[in-house]
Each structure stands twice: as C-alpha cells, then as structure tokens.
Amino acid sequence: MYKVLVSDPISDLGIQQLNDAVDVIVDKKTGLKEDELIAIIGDYDALLVRSQTKVTERIMEAGKKLKVVGRAGVGVDNIDLEAATKRGIVVINAPDGNTIATCELTFAMMMSVARQIPQAYKKTVSGEWDRKTFVGVELRAKVLGIIGMGRIGSEVAKRAKVFGMEVLGYDPFLTEDRAEKMGVKLCTVNEIAAQADFITVHTPLTPETRHIIGKAQFNIMKKGVRIINCARGGIVDELALVDAINQGIVAGAAFDVFEEEPPAADHPFLNNPNIIVTPHLGASTIEAQENVAIDVSEEVLHILRNEPFKNAVNMPPVPANVLSVLQPYFQLGEKLGRFVGKLTEGAVQEIIVNYAGDLSDVDTTPLTRHIVKGVLINHLEEVNIVNAMHMAKLRELNIVVQKATTSKTFTNLVSVTLKSKNEERTVAGTLLSGYGERIVQIDQYPVDIAPEGNMLLISHSDKPGIIGRVGTLLGNNQVNIASMQVGRKVIGGSAVMVLSIDKEAPREVLEELGQLTDLLHVKAISL
Numbered sequence: 001m002y003k004v005l006v007s008d009p010i011s012d013l014g015i016q017q018l019n020d021a022v023d024v025i026v027d028k029k030t031g032l033k034e035d036e037l038i039a040i041i042g043d044y045d046a047l048l049v050r051s052q053t054k055v056t057e058r059i060m061e062a063g064k065k066l067k068v069v070g071r072a073g074v075g076v077d078n079i080d081l082e083a084a085t086k087r088g089i090v091v092i093n094a095p096d097g098n099t100i101a102t103c104e105l106t107f108a109m110m111m112s113v114a115r116q117i118p119q120a121y122k123k124t125v126s127g128e129w130d131r132k133t134f135v136g137v138e139l140r141a142k143v144l145g146i147i148g149m150g151r152i153g154s155e156v157a158k159r160a161k162v163f164g165m166e167v168l169g170y171d172p173f174l175t176e177d178r179a180e181k182m183g184v185k186l187c188t189v190n191e192i193a194a195q196a197d198f199i200t201v202h203t204p205l206t207p208e209t210r211h212i213i214g215k216a217q218f219n220i221m222k223k224g225v226r227i228i229n230c231a232r233g234g235i236v237d238e239l240a241l242v243d244a245i246n247q248g249i250v251a252g253a254a255f256d257v258f259e260e261e262p263p264a265a266d267h268p269f270l271n272n273p274n275i276i277v278t279p280h281l282g283a284s285t286i287e288a289q290e291n292v293a294i295d296v297s298e299e300v301l302h303i304l305r306n307e308p309f310k311n312a313v314n315m316p317p318v319p320a321n322v323l324s325v326l327q328p329y330f331q332l333g334e335k336l337g338r339f340v341g342k343l344t345e346g347a348v349q350e351i352i353v354n355y356a357g358d359l360s361d362v363d364t365t366p367l368t369r370h371i372v373k374g375v376l377i378n379h380l381e382e383v384n385i386v387n388a389m390h391m392a393k394l395r396e397l398n399i400v401v402q403k404a405t406t407s408k409t410f411t412n413l414v415s416v417t418l419k420s421k422n423e424e425r426t427v428a429g430t431l432l433s434g435y436g437e438r439i440v441q442i443d444q445y446p447v448d449i450a451p452e453g454n455m456l457l458i459s460h461s462d463k464p465g466i467i468g469r470v471g472t473l474l475g476n477n478q479v480n481i482a483s484m485q486v487g488r489k490v491i492g493g494s495a496v497m498v499l500s501i502d503k504e505a506p507r508e509v510l511e512e513l514g515q516l517t518d519l520l521h522v523k524a525i526s527l
C-alpha cells in the first residue's frame with residue numbers, strides 16, 4: 001500500500017483518482033510546520049504540495065520512503081530540487097493546468113490597474129461618490145510588453161491582440177517566426193521598457209530574471225506606464241518600483257506575488273494608492289485547481305506504480321516520438337547494466353554504451369540512465385533513473401556513449417562494456433520480434449539468452465565432458481537446469497556457458513562448481 005501525504009489545500013475532486021486507487025492511502029494534513037512534517041514524512045511514499053509547503057532538504061532527508069514530490073501547479077521554487085535529485089526523489093509539476101487561470105487574472109489586473117477598480121470600489125463602499133479621481137485609460141491601441149512568452153505569456157498576448165493592443169515580446173526562446181505568427185514584435189527587455197504602456201512579466205524567478213525590471217529599466221520607461229506581476233515576486237524590483245511611482249514614471253502597478261510571501265505588514269505596496277495587490281491568486285480558480293490536481297495525481301500514481309511518467313522537473317523531458325522508440329528498451333537496458341555489473345570484478349571506472357542500428361537516430365540519454373542505474377544498483381540500493389547519472393558522477397565514473405548507424409546482425413543492438421582496473425567485460429542485447437529481450441553477446445561470445453530469473457555464467461575451456469560434469473553436479477544438488485547455452489569463438493579455446501536454473505544455486509554448490517577441472521570461473525546472476 002502506498003501512502004500519499006497532501007500538505008497544502010488541493011482540490012478533492014482533482015485527487016479523486018488517488019482516493020479511489022486500491023493501492024493508495026491518502027492523508028490530508030495542511031498547514032504543518034517544517035518540524036511537524038519532518039516528524040511524519042518517514043511514513044509516506046509521496047508528498048503533494050502547492051506553493052505553501054517548503055519542501056526542504058531536511059524534509060527529504062527524513063522522507064526515507066519518499067519517491068515523489070508532486071507540485072499541483074507550475075513553480076517549483078518551494079522545492080529543493082538538488083536535494084531531491086541527490087536522493088532519487090522525482091519532482092513532478094502540473095505545468096498546463098493553471099495557464100488560463102493565471103492569464104485571466106493578469107488581464108483582470110491589467111484592467112483593474114487601467115481603471116483603478118479596487119480603489120474606486122473602496123471609496124464607493126465607504127460612502128464617497130468620487131467620479132473625478134478615477135479617470136482611467138483604455139487598453140485599445142496601447143503597447144503591451146510581455147517578458148516571458150511561455151504558456152501564460154502567449155495566452156496573454158492572444159487576448160491583448162483581441163483588445164486591439166500592440167504586443168511586444170521578449171523570451172530567449174521566442175523566434176522571429178513564432179513571434180510573427182502570434183502577431184508579436186520581438187524586442188529586448190530595454191526596448192520593451194522604453195516603448196510599452198503596460199508591462200507584464202511571465203517568467204520563472206531565476207538569477208537572470210531577478211530584478212529584470214529594475215532601476216535601469218524604470219529610468220527609460222514612458223511616463224504613465226503600468227506594471228503587472230502575476231508570476232513571481234522579485235522579477236520586478238519592488239523598491240525600485242515604489243521609487244518609480246513616487247517619481248511619477250509609473251502610473252500604477254498590480255501585483256499578485258511578492259518577494260516575501262505573505263508580505264510584512266509594513267511592505268511599501270500595502271499602503272500605496274497606486275498599487276493593487278492580491279494574495280497569490282493566479283491559479284486559484286475551481287477549474288485550475290481541479291486540472292492541476294488531476295494532472296499531478298495521475299503522475300504520482302504512475303511513479304508509485306513504476307510506470308512511465310512525464311513532467312519530471314528534475315529530469316530532462318523526453319519528446320513523445322523519442323520515448324516511443326526508447327521505451328521498449330528501458331527494461332532491457334537496465335538488465336544489461338545489471339548483468340555486466342555482476343560480471344565485472346573490481347571497481348568500475350568506465351561504462352561504455354554502444355547503440356547500433358535504429359536507436360542511433362534518437363537522443364538515447366534516457367536509455368543510458370536506465371543502463372547506468374542497472375550497473376549501479378548492484379551496489380547502491382537507492383539508485384534510480386533520477387539520480388543514476390548524479391551517483392555515477394559522484395563516483396567519478398566515466399560514461400562514454402558511442403553510436404553506429406548499423407549493426408551487422410540485428411536491427412538494434414545495445415552493448416554495455418564496463419572497464420575496471422582488472423578487466424573489461426561486455427554484454428550486448430537486442431529486442432527480437434516475437435521473442436522479446438535477448439542477450440546476444442557476452443564478451444566476445446555470441447549467445448542467445450532471455451535475460452530473466454536465475455542464471456549461472458561459467459567460463460571454461462572448450463573440452464569434452466565439461467557440460468556433463470556441470471549438469472551432474474547441479475542435478476546432485478537438486479538445482480534444476482531450465483536451459484543452457486554455450487558460446488565459443490574457436491574449437492578447443494575458451495568458452496562460456498550460460499545456464500538458466502529454477503532456483504538460486506546455494507553458495508556451496510557454486511564453490512563446488514568452481515573446483516571442477518577446466519572450469520575457470522562461475523558467476524551467479526539473478527535478474
């Protein structure tokens with residue numbers, strides 16, 4: 001049974017599938033302090049959060065069973081990603097579900113700041129009928145500058161066009177072509193600062209975007225510009241904004257987010273008549289909350305059940321077309337890694353992976369992760385595909401990936417070589433249509449083995465009688481042989497024998513086997 005802890009207010013309807021799952025128990029405990037969370041997190045396999053819970057290294061350290069942290073929303077700045085990656089905890093988010101909600105709040109904020117709706121409301125309900133103070137501006141024919149043209153920024157642009165605005169955009173990934181298709185003029189941040197009547201930011205908070213709108217930008221802005229931030233506190237320099245308002249450069253600002261949340265009671269935004277604020281409500285619609293909770297629940301279930309998943313924040317995304325090519329090889333790759341890992345004596349210094357055939361056409365990095373995981377899992381229980389590369393790097397393991405467009409004998413061939421101080425061992429495998437996973441080469445010997453169950457790998461001299469002696473010894477010890485493969489390069493040279501056996505061979509039997517004449521080496525491998 002998997003245990004999932006929901007530590008922020010997340011839509012009940014959205015997490016219905018977790019509640020309904022027969023293999024999952026969901027606990028809801030919101031508003032916990034870090035130490036309270038640390039005290040209970042050890043019981044849970046998954047943690048579901050929004051932006052309130054700060055998922056710190058200490059929490060992850062205490063979460064010994066934790067496999068996944070699910071963020072029901074976009075921003076993961078409340079989660080220590082490095083700590084998660086180190087521990088092999090998958091962090092997933094729900095990047096699509098709240099795009100429209102946040103875009104619509106941005107528009108509501110833009111219109112509110114253009115017409116001073118909150119200020120007018122406040123006066124009206126206090127009994128004052130003030131029609132003179134609240135003369136606003138129209139959006140039509142105004143210039144809107146959008147910094148960050150991702151999901152939300154692009155939706156804002158679409159709506160702004162319908163309102164008759166001229167839209168300028170900046171995003172390091174925005175091409176001339178895409179901008180043109182959206183009817184957006186591609187500009188630099190400073191060009192936007194100098195030309196826009198309204199500026200809205202839709203980037204994550206990164207070292208690069210921190211204060212991307214600061215003193216230098218306010219100094220070149222048109223008088224009367226209005227600033228909106230429904231992304232992250234800190235993208236716009238808060239103090240520089242207040243100065244720019246005091247200097248009459250900025251006519252108004254609308255902020256949903258703050259550098260420090262909640263803001264201190266004396267925060268300069270809270271009593272400024274030209275600044276309107278909301279308490280981080282961008283994603284707070286019924287629809288968005290259901291969407292993000294559904295998305296994140298689905299992914300958490302996949303991860304807990306060891307099924308393929310998308311949206312992992314601490315692993316690079318794999319495009320669907322690449323995934324469809326690689327996915328069938330994930331299990332084989334891991335088995336090859338485990339097999340060759342068990343074979344190799346001495347500390348491994350290098351892993352050489354060779355992809356031949358169709359596989360060489362795509363980015364095979366996700367498959368390499370599975371192979372490296374397989375190699376490491378023989379010794380490191382906590383390794384998984386999230387932290388496999390990190391663990392390898394920590395151990396100064398050199399990973400070399402080679403590709404060949406064709407394989408002599410198979411449509412696809414994955415070959416894994418481990419180099420240790422003492423030796424170099426290779427295992428290669430393929431997926432055979434109708435037969436599934438096969439190991440087709442061990443070192444220089446061609447073989448044909450289904451990589452599963454208990455196996456014995458025996459290196460021996462190619463001499464008459466050996467197979468019989470091995471069979472007799474195993475039979476005498478009640479170890480039943482299910483199948484046997486012998487591979488050799490030349491008659492009378494060295495050879496390899498691979499036996500599938502119905503149960504693990506006891507240690508004494510392995511030792512006895514090792515004593516047989518002409519038998520060079522015995523390895524038990526269970527996959």
Ligand SMILES: NC(=O)c1ccc[n+]([C@@H]2O[C@H](COP(=O)([O-])OP(=O)(O)OC[C@H]3O[C@@H](n4cnc5c(N)ncnc54)[C@H](O)[C@@H]3O)[C@@H](O)[C@H]2O)c1
Nearest residue numbers: 074075102148149150151152171202203204230231282283
């Ligand atoms: N207020 C809220 O409740 C709320 C809700 C949802 C999202 N958000 C925040 O809004 C932001 C955007 O969300 P999204 O879903 O559109 O994300 P997204 O990833 O689709 O878009 C972000 C864009 O920012 C761009 N970017 C990164 N660095 C940049 C830079 N230096 N200059 C310009 N552009 C840069 C990226 O290229 C990307 O296109 C996120 O930070 C998210 O956390 C806030």
Ligand SMILES: O=C(O)[C@H](O)COP(=O)(O)O
Nearest residue numbers: 050051052073074075283
């Ligand atoms: O990054 C996000 O998705 C938004 O900031 C929403 O955060 P919330 O889930 O805490 O409302």
